[in-house]
Amino acid sequence: MISIKEVTEITGLPAPTLRYYEKEGLLPHVKRDEGGKRLYDDEDLSWVQFVTALRATGMPIAQIQQYVYLYKEGDTTIPERKQMMLQHKKEIERSIKELYLNLDKINYKLALYDVMETQLNREELKF
Amino acid sequence: MISIKEVTEITGLPAPTLRYYEKEGLLPHVKRDEGGKRLYDDEDLSWVQFVTALRATGMPIAQIQQYVYLYKEGDTTIPERKQMMLQHKKEIERSIKELYLNLDKINYKLALYDVMETQLNREELKF
DNA sequence: GCTTGACTTCAAGTTTACTTGATTGCTTAT
């Protein structure tokens, strides 16, 4: 059982963000000590890291909320949760593809700069 | 010389977004007709598509602004502009790598769901 | 016993990138 401070050190997420995620229902079953302070166990930490991965891949808070809601419903929602992950996987793959396509355009632009530099150098040689 | 309507049809960007981009200085030298209506030539269209590619790869408006500012300064800023593109290319590559890493985590989750389904099926067989 | 540091809650503020609404102008079809 670790404190919020330690979770910020492990995950890099600021404490207010952890509280915000919890308030929004993205982090189920985080316990408290007698004084009302948050206590995170290994499972909580896994949730934080899972949520971080979903956020980093562009899943909106509202959708993660929905996922956690299903999780709390129990095992009967496993197919639906799996479906959500399959769908999200597809979207990540789409994002990656789009990034590659746009990266090509940047690379084309860079190639043009190389050509321009060569031409500028040729002009320098004339003088 | 085409109208804003045609640009929206070609690029998929709403007209207000095109006006907004122009106001923010992302689209240099868009001309007007006698009535004050925007007229886009091939170069303007290229700019729109280039800006779209930069935005789609996560470059903030402010940074594109800076790029266009350098462009307007003339050829002396070519090395700096090239540098910006090289830097941005690195960031896209970083994003792609991060997406792959997080995709792995999603795939791991999906593998767990497969295991769970198998186990659920086994339990069904018992009854 | 009092300060310091780490927590708590809650409301309000911030940032980024658009989007929408209100109003007006011009040109073409009825």
Added chain:
DNA sequence: ATAAGCAATCAAGTAAACTTGAAGTCAAGC
């Protein structure tokens, strides 16, 4: 001549995801 369609400007509004500020609690150290 009047409505429809496309355009313009400008200010204001929106959405999402945090972030910050204010005010208070609590345990440990001096």
